[in-house]
Amino acid sequence: MVLKLARNAISPGHVTQRLHLIVAFLVAAGHAACATPCQFETQGEGRVAAIVDARSVRLDDGREVRLTGIEATATTRQALTSLLAGRDVILRSADDMPDRYGRQGALVFIGESDISVQATLLAQGDALVSAEITDKNCAAALMSSEAEARRQKKGSWADPSAIKNAESPDDILSGIGRFMVVEGKVLSVRQAGAVTYLNFGRNWTHGFAATISKRNLPAFENAGMTLKSLENRRIRVRGWVEGTTGPRIDVLRVGQVELLGANEPAGVRP
Template sequence: MALVGRAEAADCALEPQGEGRVATVVDARSFRLEDGREIRLAGIERAGTDQTRIRAALSAIIGGRDVTLHGEDDTPDRYGRQAAYVFVAGSEHSVQSELLRRGEALVSSDISEKNCAAALAAAETRARQARLGVWAQTAAIKNTESPGDILAAIGQFTVIEGRVLSVRQAGAITYLNFGRNWTQDFAATISRRIIPAFENAGLGPKSLENRRIRVRGVVSSRGGPRIEMLRVEQIEVLGGK
């Protein structure tokens, strides 16, 4: 592996978790090695709905190639897949980073290693600014002023932007409201138990009122469309008040 590739792995604080040769790409985020292990790409989510194109992009990067696996835990998930950050032999960047640079993936919100999260976020930002891949589509980022578009993404990992009009607490849940009709408009929700984490990161809910922010996560429908904020990394402040 090239020096830059080793540096990236070190920045992500990854431990070696094995190696192998890619036998087949299963879908947009997973592949199978010749020894039968199925690997899921950690740290990224599917981008858009054209999974055939994204699968082809992944195949072009890793198809038939020798790869090394890095991660915090090599225990398979309930589907028998090992989550890992993957490096093609001789490559300067992780497979995740390459997909993000091409606009063929979204950064996940559950990356525990901060330097790794920052590196992948930077790759996504470059693709978004260059309007590559999924970012060439005007609907790549949903607008909170169009809640119907967000509802159409129920069950999908989605990136959403808008201005927080109000912050309200109901029981153990705090709502970041992006509209005035709670049964129709989009809201991000934060459980009381994790409010301290947001406050420690300078993202206390009240401080976000009247701020324009970007949120990411899986859309659900509870009244209007919702995304539950489970980690600080799901919120990005885009501008001043």
């Protein structure tokens, strides 16, 4: 009697419905698997014939490719050589428009790997996120790779001075012309003409500041980041250091600024 009831409980219609649900689940899972960050349109492929510099390679067909999304550290070129010399690669990006030097900017993938060379370099601590990639998912994935290396103090992050202290402007100014990561508390937010200053020191002339042009403000507003709200907040800023008396970083993209928790240890935010 129990067996008979069990058989009657599962009708052919119920079986068909369950099969449809299983198929739908597998299809959805397949789509999720394909939604790997940074999987932009393929813009070509080739074999790496030479490492030009810490962020550029030359393919066997003569094309020069610049690795987008990262800035170099002291170990980037050596790591890039180990990863890419003589390897077959696939180039992915939103477009294949060359830069003013004729280089094709792209995320580089070795063979059929779904992990970019940029993500690998970041995870090893052999590069810094440049914040130039605007796709949110891809940018977040690259930042996550860097954060993991930072937590584990890999590569360049093993050096305590890898992240500069905003309260030591002379230390930052010594790296003028270099790409740096700086952390500190924003003491004031001031606007002068078409530029907003995030001041990290009381002496506006000599203290470190991040500058944001008025034309870039809409991007921050669209991201839900009001600059005035950054006052008295700890943030991390990345970019090229410039200035004469006081060091400056010109913030061109929202991704150059990260909010930090009030009690968070320096250099460990994911």
